[in-house]
Amino acid sequence: KNEVEQSPQNLTAQEGEFITINCSYSVGISALHWLQQHPGGGIVSLFMLSSGKKKHGRLIATINIQEKHSSLHITASHPRDSAVYICAVSPNTGNQFYFGTGTSLTVIP
């Protein structure tokens, strides 16, 4: 069973392109998180969403609770955006986290 599905698994883009990463989930949730894992392995939290949309710099995250779907957008992509992006959900039936398997993004100069 996989409560969280991400697409695409791998993505290569030219610098400056607009990028979208998708996350679909099958359980009712309290919150959805987007994480970034750097090539060196470190993980940082980008967004926590329970509804609507959030923006931070060139990153935008949206969530549609009814459709159980979230997207992470990167505008004007840059090689330093190259990383693995991971979607995680907190189900509303417990205090755990379930993770997608990640989207590996490479931005070429």
Place this chain on the structure above:
Amino acid sequence: EAQVTQNPRYLITVTGKKLTVTCSQNMNHEYMSWYRQDPGLGLRQIYYSMNVEVTDKGDVPEGYKVSRKEKRNFPLILESPSPNQTSLYFCASSWGVLPYYEQYFGPGTRLTVT
């Protein structure tokens, strides 16, 4: 500096030899958690704790133990490690007792069990 620290960062051990991976945070966070990351499977939650002396199983708790005797520390114990526990382990913490808040991750511990 606000941070989550893990030790050791790298560990090679043999089957059956008990080991402990320490995790400490200096942000007075309530929620702490352990994850393992494996290729093709992504991150999976092992155990979590919502407060001192309160721990609960995640998705893959078999073969692991945890304790939360102090708010800042959340060690992961492998009583009898096996090769299928070879993995990259992350500790994380967040403010509040529920998983609604930004998580802060430690740098990771790469464990190899031979």
